[in-house]
Amino acid sequence: MSDESTFDPAWRLQLVKYFCAASLTLQGYDWLICLDREIDMIWLRPWRGVKVLYLLSRYIPFVHLGAALYYSVNLLCSPWLTYGYLILQGLLPLESSCQKAAMLVLRTYAIFNCSKKILVFLLAMLAVLVGVAFPTLVAFLRSVQFSQPPTGMINGCYPVSASKIIFVAFIAILLFETIIVALTVYSALRYYTRDSGPMIKVLYRDSLCFFFCIFSITLVNVLVAALLPNDSADLLNRLQASIHSIVSTRIIFHLRQELHADLDMGPMSRANAVTMSLHFAPADGRESYELSR
Template sequence: MPTLTFVSVLRPPRAANSCPSIQLTVLQTKPRRGELISHRWYMPVELLGSSYELTSLVRYQSISKYTSIASAVVLLHETFVNFADEVDLIWRQRLTVGKVLYLTSRYLAFIDLSIMLLYLCDPRLELKTCHRLYVTTIYFTLVGAVNAELVLIIRVYAIWKQSFCILIFLVTLSSVLIITNLLNFNIHNSLKTLTFVPSPVPVIIPCFLTSDDIRAFVGFGCLVLMDLIVLILTAWCGYRFWREDASSPLITTFYRDGVLYFVCLFAISTANVVMFIVGDPQQQGILVELQRVLHSVLSARIILNLRKFAVANEEESPVNVTLTTAIFGELLSDSSPFTAHSTRPVLDEDGAGNLDLLPTSHGAV
């Protein structure tokens, strides 16, 4: 990795009616060749505030870039590790609600993460392109968050034995939070009014946003509230099932994993809210892509793990498969009443076939 050295000098105004400017020199040393490359830019003080603010901006922008790259590595690793199971349990199955949610959760993240990396890393970007990429990333992040939360809502609805009251509560809450986010974008900051100026250091900061009153903490606050409610409902229902059947490995595995997943999502959402409220402007947004990737990874894992468990336990313990269907039917169900390795129908508590998250026969398209 090249070594960067920053040298900033305050230059007096050249004319009576002009303002002082900061001369920033970036010395880039390549590790192997030992070459020293100098980049120099001038920026009005009124845009940057001070050389200290510029140095902080460059530092935190670099951290944000590295965090996004690390998030991409996590997403790629998760995809490669689970690809064989994904082919068997997702791609070869019929088109169902669970399959659509899995594919959108998994692969939409690649699109907006790629856009964000382009926004953070390409020094040739024009100002209009910066604006378009920034707005596109915001909308993709919103869609991805809604998709991930939908998986969590269906899961909670299923483990509560498809309670109509729970469904109405979660749908109403989600609708209110989505509308709040949209109003926040339109009232406090129309995305079209965001202002980008030529970056003082395009090698490090391709897109320089002068102000950001988008109040993103409102959106992340909504996610915190939703994740907290999902966590409470999951833990509460898990405790009830544990008391009824503490020896069931299905109950132990799914509720343990579910609570751990939701704790992770709640923690990263809370961290983002704290960063946007009490952090410096340069620190805001450092964890955004990491949260986006975690929502994608964990929501996809929920569906994949359910299908893996159902297939693995079908021959060994039909009771576990029946219990899986009864609890997680909405995520496992399919129009076919048969599982991947058996022609034996699996019935839910009411005696009706309900296999929304379970994989169908391998011959299905």
């Protein structure tokens, strides 16, 4: 075996480890700089749906990234560790995708004045997404084959083959996100005016920003998985999880900060923290959607 043939896989896997460590560092840094806002806007508030979504979006990636980093530096290659890691790395991204899809559904539902038709349509699309992604992920995990590393420079088990069926899940996610942004743009063109309130402007701005961030990283991740060898296929998976988490939490912060500014109350302390709700009430008297404060 030539030096080049042994160096290339070792270099690629080392690059994957660097991206994993960098993603965990980015996640931790963002958590630290936002900790004061998290305490004031999340932990001091009652338990509501938005709070649960925030906590899942913020802390599940720490489990995902931490497990990936531990596996990447582990010197042992045992079947139970390898397949346990695969299951964890499959279920956590699926949960993360469902959580972010739920956030997109709620925000789009609010933008459309709590239209029940839109809600039914979005929930049906979400059910299709989960119905496609879950069996696809199971089939992909069953197809992954490992072997001993070609060189002692590589720790752990070495992936040698995997099915390309995982692209079906990626395409389903991209289509779902494209439908969401199309609905957002349609709503903006139909309802948005210069006289729209600050909350509505933040809602539209963050919706489009959120979409372009996650769509871009998902698309690049698909291209990387398609074009690079199997040992580099998950090069951007951890970075994608980190970026999704950061953007999701920023959206919640921006909405609550704008509501805070609209009420002109100034920063809240522990002593005077109160509970507020943002209501999206349609003009025709239909059921309103509440975003807890």
